[in-house]
Amino acid sequence: MTGPGFRCLEAAGEAIRVEIDGRSVEIPRGVSVLGALLLQADQGQRPDWFCAIGQCQRCQVRVNGHETTACQAYPAPGDRIETPKGWSG
Numbered sequence: 001m002t003g004p005g006f007r008c009l010e011a012a013g014e015a016i017r018v019e020i021d022g023r024s025v026e027i028p029r030g031v032s033v034l035g036a037l038l039l040q041a042d043q044g045q046r047p048d049w050f051c052a053i054g055q056c057q058r059c060q061v062r063v064n065g066h067e068t069t070a071c072q073a074y075p076a077p078g079d080r081i082e083t084p085k086g087w088s089g
């Protein structure tokens with residue numbers, strides 16, 4: 001997991017593999033954890049979010065066991081993302 005940045009433009013087209021609630025998924029490199037969860041919405045993910053700028057704290061998740069806001073965290077390959085109960089299908 002890394003901090004916010006402009007990674008989408010740096011690595012457009014690349015993908016990384018992460019684990020979301022025990023499921024191995026491929027996501028575009030550079031998207032935030034919130035973005036990754038929204039991309040998985042058709043797989044039953046329903047992330048709770050509002051501001052997307054780290055202020056409301058509604059998007060709390062765990063990445064590799066550490067609490068963070070999904071909208072401000074950027075996953076690295078192999079990261080393990082855990083969402084609160086009820087977000088996963």
Ligand code: FES
Pocket residue numbers: 048049050051052053054055056057058059060069070071072
């Ligand atoms: S959506 Fe508000 S802190 Fe992430």
